[in-house]
Amino acid sequence: MTIAAIQKLFREKRLKVTPQRCAIYNMMIHTQSHPTAEEIISHVKQALPMISLNTVYYTLNVFETAGLIMSINNTHTRYDTNLEPHxxxxxxxxxxxxxxxxxxxxxxxxxxxxxxxxxxxxxxxxxxxxxxxxxxxxxxxxxxxxxxxx
Amino acid sequence: MTIAAIQKLFREKRLKVTPQRCAIYNMMIHTQSHPTAEEIISHVKQALPMISLNTVYYTLNVFETAGLIMSINNTHTRYDTNLEPHxxxxxxxxxxxxxxxxxxxxxxxxxxxxxxxxxxxxxxxxxxxxxxxxxxxxxxxxxxxxxxxx
DNA sequence: GCAGTAAATAGTAATTATTACTAAATTGAG
DNA sequence: CTCAATTTAGTAATAATTACTATTTACTGC
Known part of the structure; x- marks a missing residue:
């Protein structure tokens, strides 16, 4: 997927096209891993050294809301005494x-x-x-x- | 399950029998919810006002290691661009x-x-x-x- | 192309769940 | 009952994420 195609995708989703967003999305589609916010920022910083972790979280939230990505997580550990398979x-x-x-x-x-x-x-x-x-x-x-x- | 039965269970698992452990386990088997550490301590504090959150986490870890409970959680949100069902x-x-x-x-x-x-x-x-x-x-x-x- | 507006960015600080460390208290074995 | 090992509870540390905000940037309509 080219940068131009990424920009087109953002426009279709009515997202503003910014260098940060392009860099984050571009990095994410070119990795087979499921990166964390930290892993994303450490890669993207090579191209955009000033980017903040805040922007990464904000952007990931925008992407998820737009249906471009999904996240894998629950916060709050919950404990269960029922050990039957369920x-x-x-x-x-x-x-x-x-x-x-x-x-x-x-x-x-x-x-x-x-x-x-x-x-x-x-x-x-x-x-x-x-x-x-x-x-x-x-x-x-x-x-x-x-x-x-x- | 009675308190006596809980104590017997702990002894079988070679866990020391303490009031904190009994209270935590007793609370957990009498709820249908899957409580968080915070929810557990707020209930158990009614009987043991001095109990610390630290003890709750330590005890839950002991219970999990002993196979008495399971926990439901992953930390670190991971993000995935692949939206195909998988x-x-x-x-x-x-x-x-x-x-x-x-x-x-x-x-x-x-x-x-x-x-x-x-x-x-x-x-x-x-x-x-x-x-x-x-x-x-x-x-x-x-x-x-x-x-x-x- | 340009002005105006709404959204995005990047700081700093706050929040929150969890873990680390430790002295004092408690449990179980003998 | 004594003693050693574990547990407790307190304080502090960590680490992921969110909140707040001034400044900057991207898109819209002209």
Whole structure:
């Protein structure tokens, strides 16, 4: 993907075209890793030494809102005493977590071989809990759990 | 589960029986939510006002290591430009993330109905990447990605 | 091309979850 | 009951992320 194509993409998404945004997006599509904000800034600083971490976070949020990227994270570690195999329903609005018991989900496997020595997996369903479905009841704006890719 | 049963459980796991541990575990098995450390301490403080957040984290770590609980979290938000439906392989040692493309995983659904309005889901496989499988190569001790339940 | 406006940037500071360190207290083994 | 090892709780440190804000920049309509 060329710089011109990136600019075109931004315009289509009604995002202002800035050198910082181009550099960040360009770096991200040319890496196979899933970079953190720190990793992004350390690469982008080679071209734009003055860029701030703040701008990186702001830009990533803009990209995610625009549906250009997704983020992989939950803050707040939550602890669960239930050790039966099960998975989770997570409310993207209030962060409430409910258990899901579903035999089919407990028997997933990869169809291809992988270099990883896999020890387990988790399935997390994202959505709105009963309470947060009522209009105006959204307890918490939560950028980080945005699920624009889903 | 009674307090006596909790004490018996701790002894079986060779954990010292302390009022703090009993209170924390007792609170956790009597809630359907997946509490955060903050939520745990605010409940437990009613019985043990002097308890410190430090002790809560230490105790949760002890419980997780003993296989009594599991934690749900990743720190460090990672960003991904690939918006094709896909899932992730996460190395619990060095935190490296790889993409998984597997049609079967893209068609999961819940067998029961739920109150949640589900918008999407993620599958995360945990294990050791090729590099971290070599003995002595474990880059980072990482308590938080412990996967004792898997 | 240019002026005006709204948004973006890059600082600095604040916040928040978690971890580190440590002296004093407590638990369990003998 | 004694003693050693662990646990506790306090203070401080860390680290990721967000808030605030003055200045700069990019796009819109002329």
């Amino acid at each position: 998975h989770h329903l997570i409310c993207v609005s209030c962060r409430k977590i409910e258990d899901v018991f579903d035999d089919a989900l407990n028997q997933l496997h990869l169809s291809q071989k992988s270099d990883f020595e896999i020890r387990g997996y988790r399935v997390e369903f994202y959505g709105h809990c009963l309470n947060c479905q009522k209009p105006g009841t959204s307890i918490r704006r939560n950028k980080r759990l945005a699920i624009t890719h889903l | 899932h992730h392989l996460i190395c619990v040692s060095c935190r490296k993330i790889e993409d998984v493309f597997d049609d079967a995983l893209n068609q999961l659904h819940l067998s029961q109905k739920s109150d949640f309005e589900i918008r999407g889901y993620r599958v995360e496989f945990y294990g050791h990447c090729l590099n971290c499988q070599k003995p002595g190569t474990s880059i980072r001790r990482n308590k938080r990605l412990a996967i004792t339940h898997l």
